[in-house]
Amino acid sequence: MKKLILAGLATLALLPATAMAQPASHYQQERHQAQKDARKVHDARQDLREAKRDVRDARWDYAREVRDYNRAHPWRATFRYQRFQPGARIQPAYYGRAYVVSDYGRFRWAKPGVNQRWVRHYNDALLVNIKTGRVVKVVHNAFR
Incomplete structure (x- = not known):
């Protein structure tokens, strides 16, 4: 009976250690996924900045075209x-x-x-x- 109690206590002592090892890798995977998501957000913001820059450049080009036309064709x-x-x-x-x-x-x-x-x-x-x-x-x- 004593051996059975000791075996039960040993099993209970080892059980939390094995249970803790599994979530640690799970947390690493989640952290890795969060880093990937953060990178995607960063890339999306960069794309948005570039798109805004393209729109601004297109507006400047159009304004320059109009200005050049007005200079060539005085009203x-x-x-x-x-x-x-x-x-x-x-x-x-x-x-x-x-x-x-x-x-x-x-x-x-x-x-x-x-x-x-x-x-x-x-x-x-x-x-x-x-x-x-x-x-x-x-x-x-x-x-x-």
């Missing part, structure tokens, strides 16, 4: 500014040769259809049907 109008909306009818003086924007692709505007042309009206760009004088589309502050 001199013989009429006052009026904010046009699609469907408005305008006079031929507003869409004369001096105001035509022929490089609309530079600004990523739609290609004009038959009897249509892009014209500049101060800082706005108007897509005008030259047969009817109607404004088809307006891009406000396109040349700002």
Whole structure:
């Protein structure tokens, strides 16, 4: 009986040591996984910073394109500014040769259809049907 009690106590003494060894490796795996997750978060933040930098650079490039266009095509109008909306009818003086924007692709505007042309009206760009004088589309502050 004494031997049975001693064997039981020895088993109880060894049981916590073996039980503790298993969670230690489990904790190491969890720590390793947490480090991997932290690295993924770090990489995602880096990607976000790069994407923001790309957007900023694209905006700067667009602003430079507009500035270069404005320098190459100085604006001199013989009429006052009026904010046009699609469907408005305008006079031929507003869409004369001096105001035509022929490089609309530079600004990523739609290609004009038959009897249509892009014209500049101060800082706005108007897509005008030259047969009817109607404004088809307006891009406000396109040349700002």
